[in-house]
Amino acid sequence: MSTSEQTEAETATLPGERLRLAREAxxxxxxDVAGQIRISVDKVAALESDEIARVGPPVFAAGYIRAYARIVGLPADELIPQFTGLVHLSTRSAMRLSTVDESGLARLSSGRPAAFSRGNGRRRGRPLRWIGLLLLILTIVAVGLWMVKSGNLSLTEAPQERMAYKPLPQKSMPEKPMPE
Structure with a gap:
């Protein structure tokens, strides 16, 4: 990239335009860029047109921006905060692209990792867990009742021997000297 092209890419006002100019230079x-980042061409086009909502969740967008910037030789640390200004996130999630740390973890405004924060959305799977537990208990009770009714299990009587023990007859072996 020549010096004038590099300066033009750095002075572009929108971060997507900076990425596009650097790629074209x-x-x-x-x-080519999509193949190196391993994303679709549509997502590369969305990054270049500053349509971050089409790219996916902010954490993925930050990773794509970082990888794209690395490919075209732009400083990702400058681009990510610029993209942050373009992203309108709800106050509920309070997640910003600028808070993606070096390890790639998105952090909430509280500083905790997003995946482990308390109150981060509705707890999914809880009702499903309770339904599964209820079905397991009902199955155990149903199997127990079936065994009692079919006679395989008695709650009042001690188990009786089904077959009387009869010793096997012992056959005596003639004593023959064993050949040596």
């Missing part, structure tokens, strides 16, 4: 196509 390197004579790379959107398909």
């Amino acid at each position: 390197l004579k790379l196509s959107q398909q």
